[in-house]
Every structure is written in structure tokens, then in C-alpha cells.
Amino acid sequence: MRYADVAKAERIRIYDVARVAGVSVATASKALNDTGRMTDATRQRVKQTAAALGFRPNAMARALTQQRSFTIGLLTNDTYGRFTLPVMAGINEALVDHGVSVFLCGIEDDAALAALHVDAMLDKQVDGIIATGKRIDRRLPVDLSGLQVPVVYAFTEGPDDAVTLVSDDEQGARQATEWLLGRGRRRLAHVTGPQSFASVTARARAFSAVAGADAAIVYGPWSEAWGHEAVAQFWSSDATRPDAIFCGNDQIARGVVDALRERGVAVPEDVSVVGFDNWEIVAAATRPPLTTVDMNLKELGREAGRLILELAEGKPVEPGVRKLPCKLVVRQSCGGDALAPRNKGEALQEV
Template identity: 65%
Template sequence: MSFHWPLTRIEKTVSHNGKSVSQECAMASAPTRIRLSDVAAAAEVSVATASKALNGTGRMTEETRRRVRDVADALGFRPNAMARALSSQRSLTVGLITNDSYGRFTLPVMSGLSNALVDDGISVLMSNVEDDPVAARRHLDTMLDRQVDGLVVTGRRIDTALPLDLAEVPIPVVYAFTAAPENAVSLTADDAQGARLATDWLSGLGRGRLAHVTGPEEFAAARIRAAAFRDVAGPGAPVLHGDWSEAWGHAAIGRLWGQGARPDGIFCGSDQIARGVVDALRERGVDVPGDVSIVGFDNWSIVAAATRPPLTTVDMGLGGIGREAGRLVRALIEGGDVAPGPRRLPCRLVVRDSCGGSAPAAG
């Protein structure tokens, strides 16, 4: 199948009925928008059939639907967002509301969310509400005025809700990495599974004297990770709670060494804590990972890569949480059957030099 345009031409190849088909695609000297009628003409179908094929509606053979989509891809056809919104009675936007002003957790979630929605032509509007209920309500009203099709709510910790009641919001809401009502669709990282990954890895390296240095006990994430650590290391393994900071990691080593405890494996509740631990051990002439293996939590690349040696750490998969939030909110918008309740997504271990050993085999 080939077609010709009164313009400069390029060739693209698509697969059609198991064969490679060369198609000549329009390239003007100035940018020219490919219209639906161009796709229809090239695919030798009506405009109505082309529209239905691209929208996944209407009755036609699968061969026709595939041919239209192949031609649209080859031409670089992009549906007009306003026309799509009018025809579907949707705004093709999703709102993201957060109180994570630094973006430490929200930006990876937003990246995953955007990646999940962009192929459907859906844009993401983000608002940072911090902890001000008046500002939060104002931002929400603005999003509702813009007729967003759904909302994703995220934050800076899993046990604190945003200062906003969304119970009466007339559009679908998905919570990601923040506290959520019991009957809501919500997503978090599986902190317990991630902590077990780290502790099992240290044990598998032959480290028998393990300690856990983590954040404040009032944080649910810190409590969950500490409990999982003790499930593997034993109830007598030391757990030290403090700030989520390098300074606390540094101070914790002083406390452990001052008490005569000399662990040969330390699981840290965050990468910042782990970096402070590594620095304090270096100051004492303790080799990492020769004498002590270190594992962090977060896979915050700017910290993990800058630690010397680079930090083995647990990745919470925040981008994956964002992608799953996008999938779920899209399904809710489209009227899909999505069961309410929490979903815990698995973490993964990223092995670098701070613990010794080799990365686990893929598969």
C-alpha cells in the first residue's frame, strides 16, 4: 500500500498482514498538521470509520482497524485534544494534589502518572497545597472548575492525610503514597517487603550481627520497616530511632560503638541516614563493606550515587506507584470496576558497593 502527497516525501515502514509495507509520508517545508481526513484517505476508508478505528469503537474487521492505526502512526497523526474532549464529554485532564512541597516523593509519582496517561492524550495538572486547608480547598475548587476527569492525591508520608475532605468530590479519586480513607483506592510501597529484602541480603552475605538505624518511631514507615527487620534479624537485634538525616546516622554510630555494639551489617531506614552511617564508620577507620555492610532505603539517586562507596539501597518504586495510579484513575473515569482498598506494590533491591556481594540474577 502506498500513497502520494504533493509535498516532500519520506518513507516509513509498518507491518501489515505480516508484511513490511513502505508508506510515503507527508513532510512539508513548514510544519503541517496531519488531519483525520488525511489518515482516512491514506487508509482508503471513510472519515467516520477512521475515527472509530482510532477510538476503539464501531464495528469493523480487525484488519481494517489495524490498517488505520498503522497509517496514523506512520503519518504521525495526533488527535485534536479539544475535539476529543468534546466528543467524549471529558476534559482529558487529571489533577494531582500533594502536600510534598519539596517534591521528593511527589515528582517520581507524577512522572509515572504522566507516563501512564500521555499515550491517551491525558494531561496532568499538579497543585501543592502544603498543610493549609483553606489553600487546599481553593486548589481543589480550581481543578473542579477546570473539570478534571479524576484526581490523584499524594504526599510526603503514608500515615498523614492532606488537609482536604474529598468524600463528596463527584469524580474518581486515587490515593498514592499518602493516608487514605478505608473505602478509597490507594497505593503504597510495601515497606515490610522492602525491609525484608534488605535484611535478608545482609544475612545472605554472612553478616550475623545486624543493627537497624531508622527514622522517628511516630512514622508508620519507620515502625513497619523496624518490625520486618526484627522478623529476620531476631527480636534482640538493636533498632535505633532518630531523625531522617545524615546527622542522625552519624550520631547513631557513635551510640552503637559507645555501647560496645559492633554490628557487621547495618540496615538504614533512609539513604540520608545511611550516608551519615558510612561517613561515621570511615572516620573510625572501619572499612565499608569489608568490615561492615550497609544497605539504605529509598534509592534516592542523588544521595546513593554520591555516597562513598555507592549505596546499596531499597527502591520503593515511586514511578511504578504513579503508573499504577494512572491506570486505576483512568479505569475509574471510564467506568471500570475497580475494587476499593489499599494496594501495596513491591520494592526492589538495588545492589551497589556498600554491602559487598553481587547483584541478584534477573528473573
């Protein structure tokens, strides 16, 4: 039977796929679900036939057969999406090839709303829940322990016996500081956010370990205005002015770069500046484009998706906190080696 003849049918069924591929319905089902024993050639032929016919499995029948809903709940209090969106992109990439969809619920910091959404997820019989947020040292306002479905925590605090994924803040800060020293800078300063954040203390600790105990660290809000204020403090002080400033996030770094330019201080010729986050909308728009630490949130999301699938399939996953490495994205604000040109004159290199 030709593809075109079958494709005219109102709905392509697995019986059609089996008939065109020349196999039994049972073999076609096993091939499409990557189960059973058969040759690679047979499995590939069935999949190619299904794709050519435009076959789409009946989600309800599939769920009943495998006793799974093929949906994962994603719960977040990061309603702005700064951290959740890249995490979700990674989760989707990990799940899409397995036919699993993501059910996203924003809860802000409302405990009642969070409980409502968790109930909705359970009513939809999700195969698991991924909890994510806007900082690694705060839990979402809902207790997810004791649920009948597995839970993975990504970029938010989880219980001690849970599977939790975070970016390695110390490794990222250490890499940025070592890079500045490698560019010949010797008078380093760190301008960062509030000390109440675990990520702030971790980055400051790594900075001091590399730059030395005498290197200046100043704490303030997560804002461009604080970057301006910190530069004003350094340049009005009798102390030696820094020749490199490592910032706790990209917003602070942009304020630092602007404040230096207003004082006639050239970046990176006179002072190198490095941020943290690799928030493209800020880093790429800074002039010069900002060298910054990428927290690899998309990769963190991929790993969360992979782990929730393993848990949903009943596979053992060791609990505990897993730290994923950051990477330094080198643009033009720190100087050093010449870099290959990119879009609109921007230079970029991943370290």
C-alpha cells in the same frame, strides 16, 4: 492522494486521514479511538496514516464527543518533589498513550490553598484526581470525598473506602535484612527515623522479625547527622558492635558510612550498610555506592494512572489499600557476591 500533498494543508483533519487511508470518517475515528469493529490491519493502517500526516485530534471536539476532558489532576503536598516526581513520572507513562494530560498542583500543607486548587481542577472538568504526598500515614489537608470525579490516593493516606496505593515497607525491610544475613552478617542493627512514622514502625517490625528480637533498633531524625550520632553510640558502647547496619533511609545510611570511615572501619569489609529509598542523588554518590531498597514509586504512579483511567471510564475498581512490592538495589556497600561493573566503577544489581 500522497502524504506530501495532504501535509501541505494548514491543519490535518480526520477527513484527510480517512481519505488517505481509504476508509470512511467514522471508521477512521473508531480506529484512532480503539473502538468499533474492524480488522487489525485496517486499524493499523489508519493509525500509521495519522502518524505520517502528523494528525492531532482536536482536544475540544474529542472532549465533547466522549464527554471527557482527558486531563487528570495531581494534588500533592510534597513540594520538594522527592516522592511526587517519580510517582508523576509513572502516572505520565500510564496516561500518555491514552492522550491524557496531568494537571499538577502543589498545596504544601495549606488547607485553603488545597481547596482553591481542587476547585480549579473541577472547573477544568478533570476526569479524576490523584492525591499524593510525602508520607503514607497523613492525609492531605483537603477533603476529597464526595467529589463528582473519581479519586485515587498514591503514597498518602486515603479514606477507608478509597483506592489507595502504598509501597510495601515490611516486604522491603524484610528483603534487606535477609540479604544481610545471606552475606554472612550476624550482628545486625537498625538505624531509622522517628517512631511517629508508620513506615518506620513497619520497617522496624520486619527487621526484628528477621534479625531477632535482640537486634538493636535506634530511632532518630531523618538526617545524615543522625547516622553519625548512631555510629558514635554503637562504637562508644560496651555492647558488641554491629557488623551490618540497615538504615531507615539513604540520608541516614550516608551518615553511617561516613562515620564508619572516619573511625577507620571499612565498608563493606568490616560492616555492611543498606539504606532505604534508593534516592539516586544520595545512593550513587555515597562511597562506596549504597545498596538500598527502592520503593518502586514510578511503578506505583503507573498503577495509580491505570486505576484512575479505569475509574474515569466507569469501570469497577475494588477499594482498599494496595501494597506494591519494593526491590533491593545492590551496589557496593554491603559486600557479598561480585557484581557486574556499571558506570564509573559502580556495581549494581536488582534483587
